[in-house]
Amino acid sequence: METTDWIQIAAIIVSLITSLIAIIISSKSLKLTRYSIEEANRPYVVIYETDVQVSKSIHTYLVIKNFGNTGATIESINYYPEYRDVIYSRQPFLKLKNHFIAPGQQFSTSIRIENNANKEVRTFHIKYRDSANRIYREKIILNEFSSSELVHAKTTPDKNTSLETVISKATEELIRRNL
Structure with missing residues (x-):
């Protein structure tokens, strides 16, 4: 060669x-x-707590929301320790099994935590699937004690407060919470 x-x-x-x-x-x-x-x-389904203040009252909501760009079907929601609303004695979101949640869609429920004795550190497990049947699992830990140090600016309207001021304060809170 x-x-x-x-x-x-x-x-x-x-x-x-x-x-x-x-x-x-x-x-x-x-x-x-x-x-x-x-x-x-993909979908991103999470659970979180949020507080909304209207006038002098602060209300706590438990929210499940899909932050993702595609829809999801919820397979299961479990939490530990058991989660029961103090007033209604119900367990929120357990009936959402096999329910479709669109991108940006949320479900919220008002919850009542009377005092620190009812507060817990809770672990939520959410199992859901997308339209291609890919399974996703989220583990969310909510520390209910963490909000006890937050300061909320309370306003208490009286009979001399104008309706515009009351509406303005309520709207300001809703905008702040981005609900």
Whole structure:
């Protein structure tokens, strides 16, 4: 074999290796892109507590919301320790099983925590699926004691307070909470 033959064989081998590396990189890049698109467009269903103040009253709500970009069907919601509303003695959200929640949609329920004796650190487990039947699980820990140090600016209207002022204060609180 002559030198030119060896050069041609070496060029073919280098070309083959370069092509294989390019195919492997392209394949991994496509998988990563697909994963990134799926993650960016998946549902994110979470539970949180929020306080809303209207006039002198502060009301606590338990909210389940889909922060994702696609809808989800709730498979199950479990929490520990048991969660019961003090007034109605009901367990919120347990009947949402097999319920579809659209992107941005939320369900909220007013809850009443009378005093620190009823407060807990609760763990919520949410299992849900998207339209492609991919299963997702979220574990959310809510520390009900954390809001006890928050300060709310209370306003108490009296009979001399104008209706516009009362509406303005209520609207300000709703805007602040972004409900």
